[in-house]
Amino acid sequence: QSVIDAVGRQIADTPPEVTLKDWISDDSFDFLSRLGNITVPTLAICGQEDQLTPVRYHEFFRDHLPNCQLEVVPDSGHWPYAEQPELFDRAVRGFLDSLPNPC
Structure with a gap:
């Protein structure tokens, strides 16, 4: 449960635009x-x-x-x-x- 709580706090503290940029970069990064x-x-x-x-x-x-x-x-x-x-x-x-x- 502590891991879930920690991840939940991290997600809640991350601005939505940062999360969106991260997801977009994940899709375009091909090595x-x-x-x-x-x-x-x-x-x-x-x-x-x-x-x-x-x-x-x-x-x-x-x-x-x-x-x-x-x-x-x-x-x-x-x-x-x-x-x-x-x-x-x-x-x-x-x-x-x-x-x-x-x-």
Whole structure:
């Protein structure tokens, strides 16, 4: 319930014109044809129950980014970092720990 309350407050505090511009930019932003150009290690994280960006979208990234790791957070929707923070943190830390040390 606290996640729902926090998101509700965030939505209520966002001016409608900002939300509209965000939605419009989401529809016009297309980088899919350039995914193959991204060569750095990439972590895609999604919630298992995400209705806005379903797991299949993230599977597409995993399949089309040359160096992409996919983590699906169980019992989570569009905000896995807020809904399952421990699992989200574990996924990020695991990904970061898997990267070669640049020093």
